Amino acid sequence: MSNATGRLPRGVLAPIVAIVLVLASSSTVVVAALTGGIGGHNGAFEAVACDAPSLPGAIVNVTESDMGSTMMGTGLMRPSLLVDPTSVSAGKISFVVHNEGNLVHEMLVMPLPRDGAGTRPTGSDGKIDESASLGEASQSCAAGRGDGIAPGATGWVTLDLVPGRYELICDQPWHYAAGMFDVLTVQGDT
Numbered sequence: 712m713s714n715a716t717g718r719l720p721r722g723v724l725a726p727i728v729a730i731v732l733v734l735a736s737s738s739t740v741v742v743a744a745l746t747g748g749i750g751g752h753n754g755a756f757e758a759v760a761c762d763a764p765s766l767p768g769a770i771v772n773v774t775e776s777d778m779g780s781t782m783m784g785t786g787l788m789r790p791s792l793l794v795d796p797t798s799v800s801a802g803k804i805s806f807v808v809h810n811e812g813n814l815v816h817e818m819l820v821m822p823l824p825r826d827g828a829g830t831r832p833t834g835s836d837g838k839i840d841e842s843a844s845l846g847e848a849s850q851s852c853a854a855g856r857g858d859g860i861a862p863g864a865t866g867w868v869t870l871d872l873v874p875g876r877y878e879l880i881c882d883q884p885w886h887y888a889a890g891m892f893d894v895l896t897v898q899g900d901t
Contacts, residue, residue: 819849852865879893
């Protein structure tokens with residue numbers, strides 16, 4: 712496309728720049744749409760900051776993060792779901808879930824599978840079968856079930872749990888398969 716001097720012909724540069732800008736902005740919109748950034752579902756465009764109120768029972772803090780970005784090729788998603796403490800006494804337990812990531816997350820409490828944490832089958836939609844869920848925190852700045860916890864936000868749920876081992880998971884599409892789970896041990900009365 713260049714001429715003998717190695718330069719672009721007059722009037723060609725501006726359309727090329729315009730095309731590059733359109734493609735760049737379109738790819739951002741496409742990437743945002745694919746990752747759920749548009750409309751706030753599973754995206755980073757609607758960050759919210761809030762804290763949980765005073766809650767009953769033992770408090771279990773759950774920190775969720777995706778530590779990296781799938782946007783614009785800046786790195787792979789390195790998800791994590793960390794439980795603190797990892798062991799509490801049976802009874803009323805309040806889970807305070809803080810989303811430190813760039814994507815929407817949630818937290819479900821499920822009995823630990825016989826094969827161990829991270830072994831649940833994932834469907835073609837990137838989610839697991841949630842029918843065994845005992846409860847979830849998936850609402851920004853509120854208790855219980857919702858559409859997910861926005862980046863920077865906190866959600867919570869209070870459950871009565873018997874002694875046993877429980878898997879805490881994020882079941883946003885492909886998050887569990889990517890490693891967003893941890894184990895909580897609920898001990899009997901001493």
